[in-house]
Amino acid sequence: MTDRSPPMSSNRPYLLRAIYDWITDNQLTPYVLVDATVEGVRVPPQVVKNGQVVLNLAMRAVANLELGNDYIGFQARFSGVSQAIRIPVQAVLALYAQENGQGMMFPTEDGDPPPPAPGPDDSGPSGEGTEKPRRSPHLRVVK
Numbered sequence: 001m002t003d004r005s006p007p008m009s010s011n012r013p014y015l016l017r018a019i020y021d022w023i024t025d026n027q028l029t030p031y032v033l034v035d036a037t038v039e040g041v042r043v044p045p046q047v048v049k050n051g052q053v054v055l056n057l058a059m060r061a062v063a064n065l066e067l068g069n070d071y072i073g074f075q076a077r078f079s080g081v082s083q084a085i086r087i088p089v090q091a092v093l094a095l096y097a098q099e100n101g102q103g104m105m106f107p108t109e110d111g112d113p114p115p116p117a118p119g120p121d122d123s124g125p126s127g128e129g130t131e132k133p134r135r136s137p138h139l140r141v142v143k
Helices: 012-025
Strands: 030-035 052-056 062-067 071-078 081-088 092-097 103-105
Touching: 012 030, 012 062, 012 092, 012 103
Parallel strands: none
Antiparallel strands: 030 052, 030 092, 062 071, 071 081, 092 103
C-alpha cells in the first residue's frame, strides 16, 4: 500500500522561527549565516564576503523583522544608511546565538552540506545594525 498524501511544504521557515525564539528567549543574540549567491537575496553588496554574509537579527539591530514562510525581511542600518533586507529562507545556511554558537545549520536546497561558516577574519559586516561575531559559530544539534 502506498501513501498518496501530497508533498509537505519545507520545514525550514518553521525551524527558523523556533530557533530564533529559542535564542531570543534565552537573552542571546541571533545571527543568521546567508548564502548571498542564492537568487532573491537582497543585502548590501559591500557586506558580502566569499559569497556569504552574517547578519545580526536582534530586535535592537533590526526593525520590522518578518520571519515568513518564503522570506526573512527587515530594515537594518549599514554605515548609517537604512536598507531593506530580504533573504529567501532557502538561502539561510545557519541560525545561531552569537554568544555561544548554539543554533542550527541547514542543508542547501539540493541536500549538499552547507559550506563552512566564516571564520573570525571573514565574518559579516560590522556596521550599524550588525555585529561582527567574536569567533566562528560552534553549532550543536538541538534535541
